[in-house]
Amino acid sequence: MNQWPLKVATICLNSRSLKAFELFFKSYCNGKFSFVESQKESQLCIVDFDHPNSMKQFFDFRDENNSAPVIGLSILNTDHSYENTTMLRKPIKHDDLKKLLSSFGYESLNAIKEKTPDASTAIPKNLNVENGLTELKSATEKITAFIQREDEEHFVGSSRDININKPNEVLQIMYQPDQMFLGALTAVYEISKNRGAVTKLNYLDYDVIIDPKSEKVFTAFSDSLLRPLCLMNSTDKPNFTELGDAFYDSETCDHELPNKKLHSHDTDAFIWKVALWTSRGRLPADTNLQLPVYLSEWPNFSHVEAFPHAMQITALLIKQPMTLHGIASTLGIPQRYAFAFYSATKALSIAGVTRRQADSIFKPKEILPSRYRPLLEKTVKHLLNTPLPSKKALNGN
C-alpha cells in the first residue's frame, strides 16, 4: 500500500508543464500526488523524452533510484522499452493518465465521486448558499482569466523587454523559422500557390494538405498536437508532393489521409496561428531591430485569432513604418506583443523590414489621441466583453 501523497520527481519538465500536472493532480487525483526535489526519495518519476538532455538525466535517475516507476512522455517516440517505464504519447489524454495513475493504487476520481453524498442532503444547513454561489462565480472567473492568460502566453510568450543595443539579449529573442514547421509550411504554401496545385507537406511524419484555390489547409491532427509541433526543430528540408485536383476524389483523399477525420482551416488563419505558436513573442532570426518595419495591409481579423493589442499595433503600423520597440513604447505595451505580431504578419507576407532610407531618417509622426478617447475605450471594452451569437444561433436553427 502506498503512502499518500505519492512523491513525484520530474525530469526535463518546464514550469508550465509542472503547473499543468499540478492542476491535473489537484483536479483528478484528489491531491494524492505531490512533487519532490529529491529523485532518490521519489516514488514515481515523469520524464519528457522529447527534451535533448532527457536520456542522460533519465539514466542518472536510474542510477540513484531503480525502484520508482517512470512515466515517459513523447510526442513521437513512444517505443522505449526501459524496465518499469510506461510511455505516454503527447498530447496526453486525461483518461490515459488517470488509468495509468490508478495502477499505482489511488482511488480514481470516479470512485471518489461515487462516494459523494446526494446533493440535496449534502449542503450543511448553516451554509450560506448565496455566498457559496458568489465564491463559485468568482472562482469561475478566475479560472476563465487563467485560461485566457494561458492562451495568451501560447501566442506571445512571457519574455521581458530587451535592450535592443545588447546583442546577447537580441539573440535570446530570435528563432529560426527555416528549421521549424513554420518555415516548411510557408515555403510549401508559396510553391503550391505558384503552381496552383494542391500540395501535401510531410513534416516529421505529419501530413498537411494545402489547397491554394480554396485557400484551405487540411490536417488530420488537432491543435493540441499542432502547437507542440510548431516548437520542434528539424534541419530536414521540407518534404512535399504535388497532389493536383485529384485530391478531391474521395479515393485519393482516403489514400493520402486514410481513416482520418480531416480538420479544415482557412490558410491565413492557419499560418497566423502557426506563426504565433512558433514565435511566442520572439522574432524571426533575420529581423533587424534597428530598422523600421512596414505593414502593407490589415490582417483579416474576422478570420485570424486576435490577441491583446494586435488591432492597436495594426492601426498604428498601417499609418507609417516604425521600429518594433518604437511600436511597443508608443502604445505602452510589452515588446513581446509587437514581436509576436510581426512574426505572424511576416509569415502572411504582409509585413517586412523596410529598406528605404526615407523610412529610417525621419522620426515617425506622433499619434495624437482622439478627443473621444474615453468614450471609444468604453465602447471597445463593451464589444470585447460581450459574447455575440451568430444570427443562426439566435434563430435557433
Added chain:
Amino acid sequence: MNGLNIILIGPSSSGLSDLLSTLCDANQSNTDLPDRAHETDSTTCFQRSLCIDKNNKLNFFCINELENPSIQMDQFSKKILGFILLMDNNASNPIEDLERYYHMIHSHLKTSALVVGVSNLADNRLLKLTDYSRCLRELNNPAAALSFNNHNAQNLSTLVQALLYSVDPGLEC
C-alpha cells in the same frame, strides 16, 4: 444623451438590421434603451443605437445606396466617427463600387475613419481581400478591409473595433 455616429453604407442591407440589433441588444447594460428602428430621414434605411453609458451612445446609421442613389452626407451631424463600407464580392464590379463609395464620402475622411467589410469572398475567387486593400492604398487610405459574413454579429463587432482603433490606435482596453 451625447452621441457619436457610425455610418454603414452598402449595396444591400440584407441581414444588417438583425445583425445591428444583435450587436446593440447584446451590449445593453441596464442603461436607457435606445430608439429602435425608426426612420431618421429620407436616406437612412434604419438606425440603431448602442448605449455606452448613461450619457453616451453610439449611433449606427445604415444606408442602402441602391435605394438612395443621391446620399447627402452633410445632413448627418458633424460627429461622424467613421464609415463602414459593406461590399459584396459577388457584385458585377465590386472594386468599382468601392471607388464610387469612396469618392462619395471622401470629403469626410479627413476627420473620420474608414473600414471595409467584404462579403461572399468564397463565391468569387478572382477578387481577394488583398485586392480591396490595394485599391484603398491607391486611394491613399490604408483602411482595413476585412471579410464580413452578414450572419455573424461577431464579424460586425470586429469591423466596429477596427474602426475605433483606426480613429485612435492608442485606445487602452
